Amino acid sequence: MPIYLSTNNEGKKVLDKIFNPKSIAVIGAPREEGKVGYAIMKNLMVFKEQNKERKIYPINPKYEEVFGLKCYKSVLDVENNIDLAVIAIPSKFVPMALEECGKKGIKGAIIITAGFSEVGNNKLEEELKEIAKKYNIRIIGPNCLGIINMHNKLNASFSKEYFKEGTVAFISQSGAILTAILDISPLINVGFSKIVSTGNKMDIQESDLMEYLANDDNTSVIVMYIEGLKDKKFIESAKKLSKTKPIIILKSGKSEKGKKAVSSHTGSLAGDNQIYDAVFKKSNVIEAETFEELVNMMHIFSTQPPMKSNNIGIITNAGGFGVLATDSCEKYNLNVVEFEENTKTTLKKYLPSTSSISNPLDLIGDATTERYKNAMAILKEDKNIDGLLIILTPQEMTKPLEVAEIIGQLNKEIDKPVVASFVGGKEVKGAKSYMRKMGVPSYISPENGVDALSSLYKYENIKNNEENYELYNNIKQELLNIKNNPERKNIIDNLFDNPNEYNAKEFLKINGISVPKKYLATTVEEAKQYASKLNNKVVLKISSPNILHKSDAGCVIINPKDIKTAFNEIMENGRKFLNANAPNGVIDGVLVEELLEGTEIIIGGKKDNIFGGVVMVGLGGIFVEVLKDVAFAISPISKNYGSSILKELKSYKILEGARGQLKRDIDYIINTMIRLDILMDIYPNIKEIDINPLFVKEEGKGGFAGDALIIVDK
Structure with missing residues (x-):
């Protein structure tokens, strides 16, 4: 995870010194052409020639001078203050060099060197984090190409010299993508303000750079190539910046290697691709699907009104x-x-x-x-x-x-x-x-x-997109009052002690999500009695915290003709499932529940390690099982944001009342999305929630949770 050093005004001042340094130390400056440090020194000599007051300090114990400049054995030997250190030495020596930078009072560093977490050497990268934290050093990298500031001719990278000034800031996790963009840009006559290769992003994240670029008069468009994000702060930083400057993003690695989870429908469907799509929508950025599209967008946004x-x-x-x-x-x-x-x-x-x-x-x-x-x-x-x-x-x-x-x-x-x-x-x-x-x-x-x-x-x-959180805040206060009500504590404790469907639905019911009338039967006689109370129009299901997908286990019977036969069949199938999959599991009984009708919606939530609450919604049945027509929202969910997520569904017209059907209660669906979002927020031990199906009635008539699964950390 990133260090998250100072992100206040002091932190932004350090970033300003990184992009506008008066003095730079190059740790690992060689004389031999063909080495990374040589290319960096060559580029920085151009920066020095633009202003004679700028200082470049080569650091290398092997030499007395490099590029005609006095060479020092250590940054500690330099007489003057240093704004920025560029480190290009073998990885095993980087911690010692960074420690010396800290002692020297250097607050900004670019670590070009590779050989850290990207090759599995997490221990060495953690050592760098500790040193950086100790001395409050802001770091770009490691394993990066470096940075370029076109407007002051700073090229603190080993990229070829390229100084076409413009208004595009390009931030890339890949050095190769960055150099390709620089090579293409002369052909389309696009210039840049800042170029940043982020590398491993040990410290400085895209969010830090966006907050800095928000006040950069030379930047009007931000373009990013991202392989992964490390902080939720990205969302708020991007939302704020996008009000004044467009942000264009190309994300790679969104295909088959998404997160593997089979504990719930939401978990299995919410892979990296879906979550990142939701993050970018929430962040108000424009996502490019291909590299060509990224270049085209960069071109039009930098040239057209x-x-x-x-x-x-x-x-x-x-x-x-x-x-x-x-x-x-x-x-x-x-x-x-x-x-x-x-x-x-x-x-x-x-x-x-x-x-x-x-x-x-x-x-x-x-x-x-x-x-x-x-x-x-x-x-x-x-x-x-x-x-x-x-x-x-x-x-x-x-x-x-x-x-x-x-x-x-x-x-x-x-x-x-x-x-x-x-x-x-x-x-x-x-x-x-x-x-x-x-x-x-x-x-x-x-x-x-x-x-x-x-x-x-x-x-x-x-x-022009504005989110109104009045509904979200009202529901959150309502659910917090329920959580803090001593009379509700027993229902909440029951869920966390035994998260079977019965307890899950009791929990949903007290939190404003309607459920069918239901009873928990432990014998055939009880099942018959409860079914009679419900006019024998019922659904019978196993109740066990160890059988998550009841239909797959043969433990759901809809509108049975004979209650006794259905009860015994469900219990027998449940025992077979536990013997094969969870020998220590328990069966609490059979849930006898009134049979309801309505449009079937699947709605669920899970917690992402980086972005927090993620809520999924889609039509049930074939739409989710075969077509996977689902959409995802990132917490917090406002009413208009929830509405926009629903409208992403290809099947949304069905909710609006296609082919003469009555319109469904769309506000009820959004309200339920918000409730699940808040429940995951205020109950940290809830990992996932699934309601599948949520039966939705006609407009204004609400609905019911037909099936509920809540997975908790015990």
């Missing part, structure tokens, strides 16, 4: 590509709107009669530069349109470079985002390069252009 609505205008000289773009707009939630009447009237004056005056605007295959120019000039004034996609395919009459020059000029004059898709190869290569130089994103396909524009619109929604 906001997209105020999802209304898009499309200009093309190829009808087929116009149709493909329109198809993509539906996929990415963009609206291909009708032009204003004035726009249509004016267009008719400049376009041939064969042109269809509609959106997409097809200029026909023989479109000239003049035709493109007139179309753009007219559409840029259309108030129905808040974004423009301009498509071109190489034709004999169409001059790609001339059209590109017009688009470049348009980009300067318009306060709406403009992207281009010049589809082709050698004929359009020069035109695409020109547009990128002029700050116009240019893509190989219309679909890429639509995707990029949609990310701009998505960010506008994120900026």
Whole structure:
């Protein structure tokens, strides 16, 4: 876990010294070309040449001088104060070097060296943590490429020299991804403010960097490549920053190696992928699905103004590509709107009669530069349109470079985002390069252009997203009052002593989640008596804390014809299951419960080691068992956040009342999600909760927990 050193103003001052140091020690500065330390020294000499007052101190006991500078045996031998230490020596020597940095009073360090937790050497990394904590040193790394500050020419890394200033801060857990981005960036004319290779993230996390970049005037866009997160603080830091600066993230490692858990439906379905998707949604960041998409988003956010609505205008000289773009707009939630009447009237004056005056605007295959120019000039004034996609395919009459020059000029004059898709190869290569130089994103396909524009619109929604926690806070106070009520203590203790279904439902009932009428029978006679009370329309189920999935064990019978036969069958199947799986397990009896009807929802919660409470929701039956149509929310859950999570379900229309069915009680589902979230928060020994199914009635009529599983730490 990270150290979490000072995150207050003092801590931010240390980060400022890391990015804007006046003096730097390079521990492990060599003379031999080809070594990491040599590349770092070479880069830092450029930093020194920009300002003669900046000091670089090579540290290496082997040499008297390096790069023409006096070389010291230790940082302790340097006469002056040092703002930043860059450490590039074999891993076994790093603790001693860091200890000397602490004694010297150095508060910022970049540990380039590998050979720590990434190769299983956790003990050595823990030793570094202790030293850093002792001296309150902020650390980037270990096992990282280093950092670059484009605006002061600081390259404290072993990356090649690259100093195109811009407004993008790029934070990467992979050095290779970082160098690839730097190599691609000149081709799309993107510049950077800060570059950070985070490595093992022993101390400084993405959250620390976001809090620092929030006040960095040189940064307007934050782009990240993440392999994993170590702190829940990421969520709040990102939510705060995203109000003013877009955050674009590519997360790797989300596929088959998700967390393995089979204790509950929620546990088995909530793998790394699902939890990280929920984290990013909660954090109000924009997630890229591929590296290409990351680059495209980085390009458009760093060059184009906001997209105020999802209304898009499309200009093309190829009808087929116009149709493909329109198809993509539906996929990415963009609206291909009708032009204003004035726009249509004016267009008719400049376009041939064969042109269809509609959106997409097809200029026909023989479109000239003049035709493109007139179309753009007219559409840029259309108030129905808040974004423009301009498509071109190489034709004999169409001059790609001339059209590109017009688009470049348009980009300067318009306060709406403009992207281009010049589809082709050698004929359009020069035109695409020109547009990128002029700050116009240019893509190989219309679909890429639509995707990029949609990310701009998505960010506008994120900026305006506000969560209201009034309902959450009211329910939390209600549940805390129940927890602290001595009269309820017996029910709570029963659950934690014996978490069978009967006790689980009693616990849910006192906490505001309705359950069916139920009785616990230990004999056939009791089962018959209880079934009679419920008019013999019942469900019989085993009650045992050791049989979690009762149906799989053959221990659930719905609406049995003969209570005696059903009771005996359930008890026999329960004993067989325990003999095979939990010989010391117990059976408390058979639950006799009224048979209810309603739309089946699965809803559950579990605790993630990093992010805390995670709540899952989805429709039951085939939707969860086969289609796995579920969505996840990260605690705390506000009413509007819960609503947005429900709307992620492909089957959400069923809840709204598809095909003439009555609308379900959606507010009741959200209320139940919030209650499970809070219960996991205020009862630390609850590990997981599953309600499957939750029967949901018509709008305004609530529902019932049909089955309940609560797993506790004893």
